[in-house]
Amino acid sequence: MRLLAIGAAVLSFASTTLCAEKGNLTKPLASRLILPSTFKPPQNFKNVNLVHIINLEKSYPKEQINVVIENIAGTPQDEYFIPFTSQQMATIGGLEVKDKKNLDRGLFEVRAVEFDPESDTQFYRVRLAQPLAPKAQITLGITYSYLSALHPLPKHIGQQESQFLVYEFSAYCPSAYVTLKQKTEVKFPSGNVPEYTIVPGGEVESPVKAGSKFTYGSFGEVPVGAVEPVKVRYEFTKPLIHVSRLERDIEVSHWGGNVAFEERYTLHNHAANLTNQFSRVQWAAQQYYNPSSTAIKELKFPLKVGSLDPYFTDVIGNVSTSRFRSNKREANLEIKPRYPVFGGWNYPFRVGWNADLKKFLRKLSTGQGYVLNVPFLEGPKQPEGMEYEHIELRVILPEGAKNVKYSTAVPLTSEAISLHRTFMDTTGRTALTLKAINIVDDFRDRELIVTYDYPLLAGLRKPLVIFVTVFGLFAAAWAIGSINVGIKGKK
Structure with missing residues (x-):
């Protein structure tokens, strides 16, 4: 350079x-907290209200979870667990958690938890800045992205044809705790979404469409680990x-x-x-x-x-x-x-x-x-x-x-x-x-x-x-130059 x-x-x-x-x-992503294979997140919290936002406007999906959690245990608690599948754990990036109503606290400590390599469900552990008192609430802002999670369908197109991508997710945001109320919003780059999954139930049939935004829910109480698979196919010409x-x-x-x-x-x-x-x-x-x-x-x-x-x-x-x-x-x-x-x-x-x-x-x-x-x-x-x-x-x-x-x-x-x-x-x-x-x-x-x-x-x-090197070169040149290499005949 x-x-x-x-x-x-x-x-x-x-x-x-x-x-x-x-x-x-920072905390290295590669370092994991090892727990017993029988580990299950203790039910110390419940999700009072959860909003799951999926942004598909870029070449990678970016997800945000805004959730109000409440301590339902009898003692202060400071460990909150977020579940992901093994495939998601391999591609997830930039996971950050903060207090939505008090940004001055900065980012909370987040570490991957390894408890059973054969299980398809893995966890990230969030350590709150201060233990949450019984019956107290806090609003968490959780953001992360997935790499290589979007797939073109069809896989081959003409040079001037439009491209369509497929993304799969759950209308119920996967959680290690009971969720009393939630909804999932999906933001597309345009309103051209020819294929999407329809989810029955809730207040109205989902999704509710408003331009380039789809909303699944709102849903009532959802148990721990519940999922509702959704597949969307949308235009992305980039x-x-x-x-x-x-x-x-x-x-x-x-x-x-x-x-x-x-x-x-x-x-x-x-x-x-x-x-x-x-x-x-x-x-x-x-x-x-x-x-x-x-x-x-x-x-x-x-x-x-x-x-x-x-x-x-x-x-x-x-x-x-x-x-x-x-x-x-x-x-x-x-x-x-x-x-x-x-x-x-x-x-x-x-x-x-x-x-x-x-x-x-x-x-x-x-x-x-x-x-x-x-x-x-x-x-x-x-x-x-x-x-x-x-x-x-x-x-x-x-x-x-x-x-x-x-x-x-x-x-x-x-x-x-x-x-x-x-x-x-x-x-x-x-x-x-x-x-x-x-x-x-x-x-x-x-x-x-x-x-x-x-x-x-x-x-x-x-x-x-540099000085010693240059001086040495000059000294060597002077020494070599002072050597008499001439040939003189005998008198």
């Missing part, structure tokens, strides 16, 4: 010191962008005054495949009236203000079909793949840029500590949304950085600190590696705060190494 100290940007560090002191704010792997590097250079970003994508389009071969002539003719298409035409990167010197390459080489606008208000990079990426096609590429380090880093007033504040995830911002199956983020700090700590609101699976060796290094640069799975673009621009100590001697190490 190239080093160039250019640009101007504004970044607030108002809460940096507080977050840095807390260290890692690509399904899936990134199976994203490798994001952030390289910090104190001497260069630069922070360099590079992202390497393994991108797929999970939309319906083409029935016939791709027609370049037909594609060119379509562009005059710009219809909706399941192909990925372009990718738009809204970068931080002050970002400069971008580059964009794929497996063949540099791609010149791009546009970069940078001024005091914005820095937007727009790139077009070498070919339109239709359903079933792949497109691996990399993109990088530089920025002024001063806008992301500040030195603490005391000691030798520094605070780095960067986005955990940037990447393209598409109207249809994007999903990331695996993310590996490396923050490469200067050589000699130590006592590294971090904070982020992104759920992680693992962390590691290692050495990254490049040219003119002695022991190697300190690298913080963070991994996450099943992340969607709703997590764009969430902060990653890294604190570390960087002693003065460590900062002088590289110029000393």
Whole structure:
């Protein structure tokens, strides 16, 4: 990655010191609480009122559950369980729980519970910020998304045909507790929903349609674990962008005054495949009236203000079909793949840029500590949304950085600190590696705060190494030049 100290940007560090002191704010998704195989969630709560919202306006389903829970036990309780199937557990991402009426409490601790690997029902355990007193109530806001949960039907379409997706869910929101009243709202990208399941019962026959929104319910008391399968098929004339792997590097250079970003994508389009071969002539003719298409035409990167010197390459080489606008208000990079990426096609590429380090880093007033504040995830911002199956983020700090700590609101699976060796290094640069799975673009621009100590001697190490190396070369050249290699005859 190239080093160039250019640009101007504004970044607030108002809460940096507080977050840095807390260290890692996340709980790894991979770590599970092991409980006996006979475990069943204790019936300490009941759901007084529940509203389940399913948003299908993007290329991944996003679900939200707003539920009023009441403690029906005789003692204060702080553990609430959310059930999912084994398949859902493998694809669920970004599960967050908060108090809807008191957002200042922040996110509640959420951990996966493993009790019986043979069971199709698994649980997430929510730990409330404070135990809920008997007969007291609290309103929980639960949000999460599913990756690779939408399937085109039919699986193959013509180049100009519309795409329809299928999604399956339950009209009764699955719960580990009795629910007294509930309803499920489904938001579609348009009103074109040719197929959907009709659920009898409730106040009226479900669903109740209002434009592009369907409502199932309201339903009366529903027992624990009850489900009512629903299948919908709706029009979605956009690509399904899936990134199976994203490798994001952030390289910090104190001497260069630069922070360099590079992202390497393994991108797929999970939309319906083409029935016939791709027609370049037909594609060119379509562009005059710009219809909706399941192909990925372009990718738009809204970068931080002050970002400069971008580059964009794929497996063949540099791609010149791009546009970069940078001024005091914005820095937007727009790139077009070498070919339109239709359903079933792949497109691996990399993109990088530089920025002024001063806008992301500040030195603490005391000691030798520094605070780095960067986005955990940037990447393209598409109207249809994007999903990331695996993310590996490396923050490469200067050589000699130590006592590294971090904070982020992104759920992680693992962390590691290692050495990254490049040219003119002695022991190697300190690298913080963070991994996450099943992340969607709703997590764009969430902060990653890294604190570390960087002693003065460590900062002088590289110029000393360069000085000694250059001096050694000159000394060696002088020594070699002073050797008399001439041949003289005997007198």
